[in-house]
Amino acid sequence: MSKQVRRLLRENNEMEKLLSEDGRSVMTDIAVYLRGADIRDIDQEQIRRDIIQMLIDGEERGVSPAEVVGEDYRVFCDNILAEIPHLGMRQKMLAAARDTLLGMTALIVIWCCKCILDYLTEGGTLVFPVTAGSLIAAVLILAAANIIILYLTHDPFDHSRARNVRCTVLILLLAALSICSNILVTVELFRIHLGAAAASAVILYAVYRLADRYTDTF
Amino acid sequence: MIPSQMLKGTLEGCVLAIISKKETYGYEISRQLEEYGFGNIAEGTVYPLLLRLEKNKFISAVYRQSEVGPKRKYYSLTDAGREELKTFFKNYRELADAVQRLEADMEGMDDE
Numbered sequence: 001m002s003k004q005v006r007r008l009l010r011e012n013n014e015m016e017k018l019l020s021e022d023g024r025s026v027m028t029d030i031a032v033y034l035r036g037a038d039i040r041d042i043d044q045e046q047i048r049r050d051i052i053q054m055l056i057d058g059e060e061r062g063v064s065p066a067e068v069v070g071e072d073y074r075v076f077c078d079n080i081l082a083e084i085p086h087l088g089m090r091q092k093m094l095a096a097a098r099d100t101l102l103g104m105t106a107l108i109v110i111w112c113c114k115c116i117l118d119y120l121t122e123g124g125t126l127v128f129p130v131t132a133g134s135l136i137a138a139v140l141i142l143a144a145a146n147i148i149i150l151y152l153t154h155d156p157f158d159h160s161r162a163r164n165v166r167c168t169v170l171i172l173l174l175a176a177l178s179i180c181s182n183i184l185v186t187v188e189l190f191r192i193h194l195g196a197a198a199a200s201a202v203i204l205y206a207v208y209r210l211a212d213r214y215t216d217t218f
Numbered sequence: 219m220i221p222s223q224m225l226k227g228t229l230e231g232c233v234l235a236i237i238s239k240k241e242t243y244g245y246e247i248s249r250q251l252e253e254y255g256f257g258n259i260a261e262g263t264v265y266p267l268l269l270r271l272e273k274n275k276f277i278s279a280v281y282r283q284s285e286v287g288p289k290r291k292y293y294s295l296t297d298a299g300r301e302e303l304k305t306f307f308k309n310y311r312e313l314a315d316a317v318q319r320l321e322a323d324m325e326g327m328d329d330e
Binding site: 050051053054057058061067068069070076079080082083084085 | 244245260261262263265266269270273284289290291
């Protein structure tokens with residue numbers, strides 16, 4: 001994320017605080033829907049700024065968000081997205097790879113922390129086994145993160161109980177699958193020194209930063 | 219009230235015409251459209267049109283401090299926008315003339 005996007009994100013978060021609770025709730029749904037669209041981060045934040053401004057102006061005049069942007073928030077967002085250039089296949093794949101790199105870095109850091117705890121409590125060497133289960137769990141967690149984001153951004157305007165239940169069941173199911181594979185599949189694939197694992201996390205993070213800088217140029 | 223399908227093709231040109239009068243912002247545009255008799259058009263309907271006009275470089279936008287609240291986006295016409303507005307009015311006159319001729323012809327048929 002570029003400095004410009006980060007600055008805009010901060011400004012928008014501050015601006016959003018000026019909205020009433022209702023306005024903020026509508027704005028959250030709109031922002032979640034925009035996050036799921038395959039458009040550039042900078043476009044997302046610029047659109048967000050314009051809509052927050054519209055809603056603030058509307059509240060100054062004493063009118064509801066529905067009166068400002070229309071009753072159907074999804075149609076409003078779709079009309080906006082129709083006017084914004086969408087990312088191409090190559091750009092989408094690069095963005096997905098960038099996010100996966102960050103996810104992998106986070107998982108390795110968590111794994112390293114667990115290894116340090118094991119070392120401190122049980123002693124032994126700093127070389128730890130990597131099991132097929134822990135790799136499957138890592139893949140499942142990364143896939144689950146993407147599935148949950150897709151699910152949440154698909155229709156954030158639907159506040160029905162059924163949707164909330166479906167979402168909770170989905171999260172619990174994916175978490176259970178991940179935990180089970182980690183515990184039950186104990187086949188050892190290789191052993192790695194904690195220092196090497198930490199170094200791989202640093203390298204992955206550096207590649208992520210490069211990818212992030214590159215995707216900012218879209 | 220003008221049907222939305224009928225408005226669809228002309229609203230973009232009308233928004234351009236309003237911006238040509240003076241630099242203005244979203245809500246003010248929807249208010250002026252209402253004053254001209256286009257009915258109550260939500261700011262949310264005007265905003266995607268503004269994005270399209272900006273994308274086609276017919277208008278440019280700047281953020282200025284408003285009297286109340288945070289910065290507001292003001293739009294003004296570009297040279298390309300002025301040309302587009304001329305084309306819009308020319309096309310609209312052609313359409314209106316054609317519809318008027320048809321209407322006049324229909325009135326003749328009513329008399330028969």
